[in-house]
Amino acid sequence: MEAERAYAEAARDGLGRMVEAARRQVVIGEGAGADRYALESLGRLLKSRAKQLAEEPGGPPFFGRLDFGADDADHGGNRYYIGRRHISGGPERPPLVLDWRAPVARTFYQASTGEPQGVAVRRRFGWDLVGSDVRPGPAVRPGPAVLTGFEDERLDQGGDLRRSRILDAEIERPRQGPMRDIVATIQPEQDDLVRAGLDESICVQGAPGTGKTAVGLHRAAFLLYSHRKRLERTGVLIVGPNPAFLRYISAVLPTLGEADVEQTTLDGLLSRTHVRAQDTETAAIVKHDARMAEVLHRALYARVAVPEETLVVPDGAYRWRIAPEELSALVGDVRGEQVPYGTGRERVRSRVVALLRRQAERRGRPVNGAWQRNIGRSPAVAAFLDHAWPRVKPEELVAALLSGGPMLAQAAAGVLTGEEQAALQWDRPRSAKSACWSAADAVLVDEAAGLIESGHGMGHVIVDEAQDLSPMQCRVVARRGGHGSLTVLGDLAQGTTPWAAQDWDGQLAHLGVPKARIVPLTDGFRVPGAVVALANRLLEALDVDVPPGRSVRGDGELRFLKASTLAEGVVTAVRRALAQDGAIGVICADAALTALDEALRAAGFEPGEAGEAGGGARVALVPIGLAKGLEYDHVVVAEPAQIAGDGTRGLNRLYVALTRAVSRLDIVHARPLPALLAD
Structure with missing residues (x-):
């Protein structure tokens, strides 16, 4: 020693x-x-x-x-x-x-x-x-x-x-503050994933507590170590589900020696659009559907027109002419090359200039680089481009589409039903400047930008909670991946959005990596066995084909606490939890957040935000919408029936809430428990 x-x-x-x-x-x-x-x-x-x-x-x-x-x-x-x-x-x-x-x-x-x-x-x-x-x-x-x-x-x-007591002690050490690295406790199956090659895309289907997020973060650190020069040029991107999650994982990579990694949410990737409005669920579901990519593509290329008149370009004493048939063939060739729309416009310009240059050279007209630039910017060529391949901004395209009218009807014909088109349409036409964009509109603007502009692909992208991404959101991530590889992390059982994936094959196709290797992680090191067994009871009702989790831990506590009022029961549970070490998370339905915050403060506690403990009290009050990916030593799940009854994905949300506990779980309820937990 x-x-x-x-x-x-x-x-x-x-x-x-x-x-x-x-x-x-x-x-x-x-x-x-x-x-x-x-x-x-x-x-x-x-x-x-x-x-x-x-x-x-x-x-x-x-x-x-x-x-x-x-x-x-x-x-x-x-x-x-x-x-x-x-x-x-x-x-x-x-x-x-x-x-x-x-x-x-x-x-x-x-x-x-x-x-x-x-x-x-x-x-x-x-x-x-x-x-x-x-x-x-x-x-x-x-x-x-x-x-x-x-x-x-x-x-x-x-x-x-x-079994190593030191290994067990490190796994079970109380959590307080941000997420820790797991370099001392990486298991062989996790190590295989961490050290997967840079050119390989992998999908980790991880049951709660199996360390899928940690695997992704450690893979980022490993790839930066092994491919430093390549990734310093192209970059590594981590996409998390919400800011609370990013705060929680923020310390892991710096601890592992890597500070130059971009970490953001999907909304952060869409920052070019200022979101001020909220869609109805019906409209949001249509906008997030993969068919919207085809609708936008049609709307964009409907602007490309077939040239019908001869192009005449004055050049001093000369007049150069290109027949409409030749122009039509040129535009058709560029369309067939499937390049971004903006690149296509410049290719049309350069090929028109090339045709004009050949005419000038045949007539003995001296040409050079300056001549070609001047001809390409001439009023005649500019007018032709604006007619045949007009300049388009992403926001203008989406605003015109959502304003309805013939443009929407033409672009969506045979793709969206009449009811779906009506759900998309704004109540009145708006311009790009006057539009009140929703979060789903921001996704459409990004899709339009991807059609128009050439983007920069990252060397590697890690996307967590990927099961919650819509097909259109997956395309946002795929564009950032470019020709690089992806690490896709998630759990189909924890899908809580209206468009959450039911299987990985379709989701990986939308992410641009249909051949990614899918690897299940089922052995949990974070969640105690009693908690995993309770959560597994919900799997049969979640309509997803995932293997049940298994815990390697024999410790942990699970208690059901019947209370006369929810606030009183939660305060009692928190007071008991403070007698033990570690961070405490109170997880509740979004609608119960305000009342429980007031009750905890009235009892002398100062709850912090999701992803961090609150002051000296060590308590965080977490709405179920932000609970995913977080963990606490002691979790108080407040009124599971209220969480389970919140929309079509309520049971998935309850599954998430039950599996946030690292050591102890209290289930506080004033109403009857959901049937799957009642016995």
Whole structure:
């Protein structure tokens, strides 16, 4: 133990030297005192203040150790410490700690007694984190984590390994504040997904508590490590379901050494459209339907006209002419090339100029680049383009379509029914400037922009809670993916939107990756067994084909609390929960939010927002619409019958609420329980 503690101090000293060297590198453009990899990576990390606060003061410098047997061909007799980041041993010396993403570190997650992969001993370390889960304020900085113990697993002796108490303790450690990384507890099936190749798209169907979100985030970190140059050019994008979810996961990637990853919601991708209106559910369902892509395509290309007159272009003493038949063939050829509409307009212009140039050259007219630019911008060519291939802005196209009239009727003929067309149409015609856009309209504007403009595709896109995306929202994500790969995360049983997916095949096709590998994760490490068993009772009523979750944990508590009033029962449950460690989440129907907030404040509690605990009370009040993806040590589900009765997806929402608990679940009800929970 003393030797390991001394090694931990040496690793911290090495990290300190790296930080100082990286700071010098930032200042003077070059560094000394550490290897090139360390200087580059630390220089990058210093740009993130969150990273400095989270890791430099006190995080464990390593969580595992590998001792290879003497007869291993590649690493015979070597010992490696594995941590969240590479820690240099100094110039011309081996590293003190290997990054968990290094190729040899994979053995830490994959080796077993059946396949030791050359490892004789795998050591896991236990740490007292001394408040390192609490974000430090200006005057509060956590002390360094203290090494408290270790466990050795003899992989070279065969037989079954006993379950690691250190591993269990890390999985069951109380949650408070943002989501944590899982580098110390990654399981072999999770590791396979994390290390999937950059060119492979995968879909993770994850039951609650199986770590699908963590897998996605760790895959982002792994891909950035393995394909740094390529992804620094093209970028990595994470799309989450709501801002509360993004707040919750915000600390994971900086902790893993990656700060330059764009994290946003779908609404964030649609920021070009200012949303001020709200659709009826009927209108929203039609606008989110995949058929709207065809309607918009028709509406756009209905503006392309067949040239009927000869194009005459004055050029000093000359007059160049192109017959309508030649112009029609030119426009038809460009349409057949299926390029973005704006690109097509410029191709028509350039080919018209090419025809004119050939005429000029045959007549001996001197031509050069300036001549071609002037001819391309001439009034005659501009007038021809505005007639044959007019310039269109996305907002103008959508506004014209939703204003109804002949344009909508023509574009939607045979695609949408008359009732659906009526649902789409605004109450009166509006221009793009006067329109009051809805969230669904913003999706249509983005589709129109994708038809008109050439977009920039990211190198890799990770989309969480993907089962809730509509076909048109999937197309928004697919455009950001471009020709890159996707990691699709979700659970069909947790689909809560009116257009939630019933199967993955159709959803992956809309996302542009129909051949993505679908991998189910069923072994849960977050949700206790009693909670998983209760939630599984709802699966038969959810009309989705997903395997039931299984929990590897035998701990946890589940209580049903009958109350005379809901507010009184929730206050009582919260007061009891505060006697134990960890964050507390009160999850309720949206309609109950105000009343419960008032009741909790009247009782002396100060509930925080979804995704973060509230002040010293450690309590968050979470409307069911924002609960997905979050987790709390102690969850109070308020009035499950009210949640289950909220729309056609009420039981899915209840399934989400029941599976947010990491350790303890209280179900508080003043009304009778739903039938599937009643016994």
